[in-house]
Amino acid sequence: MTMQRGRFAGQDRDAVYRAIADRRDVRRGFLADPLPNELLNRLLAAAHSAPSVGLMQPTRFVVIRDLTVRQAVHAAFLEANEQALASYTGERRDQYSSLKLEGILEAPQNLCILSDPHSARGHKLGRQTMPETAIYSTVCAIQNLWLAARVEGVGVGWVSILHPARLREILHIPAAVIPVAYLCLGYVENFGSEPELERFGWERRVPLQSVVYYDCYRDAHAEEQEP
Ligand SMILES: Cc1cc2nc3c(=O)[nH]c(=O)nc-3n(C[C@H](O)[C@H](O)[C@H](O)COP(=O)(O)O)c2cc1C
Numbered sequence: 001m002t003m004q005r006g007r008f009a010g011q012d013r014d015a016v017y018r019a020i021a022d023r024r025d026v027r028r029g030f031l032a033d034p035l036p037n038e039l040l041n042r043l044l045a046a047a048h049s050a051p052s053v054g055l056m057q058p059t060r061f062v063v064i065r066d067l068t069v070r071q072a073v074h075a076a077f078l079e080a081n082e083q084a085l086a087s088y089t090g091e092r093r094d095q096y097s098s099l100k101l102e103g104i105l106e107a108p109q110n111l112c113i114l115s116d117p118h119s120a121r122g123h124k125l126g127r128q129t130m131p132e133t134a135i136y137s138t139v140c141a142i143q144n145l146w147l148a149a150r151v152e153g154v155g156v157g158w159v160s161i162l163h164p165a166r167l168r169e170i171l172h173i174p175a176a177v178i179p180v181a182y183l184c185l186g187y188v189e190n191f192g193s194e195p196e197l198e199r200f201g202w203e204r205r206v207p208l209q210s211v212v213y214y215d216c217y218r219d220a221h222a223e224e225q226e227p
Helices: 010-022 037-048 067-086 090-098 133-151 164-171
Strands: 059-064 109-115 154-158 178-187
Touching: 010 133, 037 059, 037 133, 059 067, 059 133, 067 090, 067 109, 067 164, 109 133, 133 154, 133 178, 164 178
Parallel strands: none
Antiparallel strands: 059 109, 109 178, 154 178
């Protein structure tokens, strides 16, 4: 059999799939040691090398180590989380209030990832029909960082329970730039073998075959959609 050109050899290939399978959203168990600059730069470089529409590279990074800044973001989280809790009733509400949904103060560094969708870079290639692809490009960068962090033993937790307007105030983000992700980052002792939300009974993963269609979309689960 001829070797396919460009294909990774066995162990290298397995390592990529393992990083994908073993990546977790981490909200607890962060160690106090800050990440060395070299390591943080490797993670940022992984993010920065992500694909981007028209090669516009719209992603911007704010590294946050200052405790007072993290405390301000944490206060914003508590406020938003209180509002989120109020939208649930009964058992769901009890369950929601028992979840740990951020590690802003425990993780020694936080990272706000932004997108500058009006950057002239890329000369609008691909964005004339789909302007939102600038933000999609930033999401690709986030995923690269998340996977690179996993292989470095660094936990990453994404916190979206924040009003973007509060983040803008705290981090001085101009109106034209979009806050896409607020991440908590740090060394962790171990990674869970399954998503925490699954472990605590909030939601379960669906099997791949239930979301793959061939030749056209067939919405077999339309009745399950939220209004
Ligand atoms: C866009 C996005 C926003 C998220 N926001 C939060 C959040 O605010 N709080 C939280 O605890 N987890 C958050 N998560 C993590 C998800 O809950 C997690 O990815 C999912 O439960 C699957 O678990 P896993 O990442 O460990 O596989 C977010 C994930 C994504 C992709």
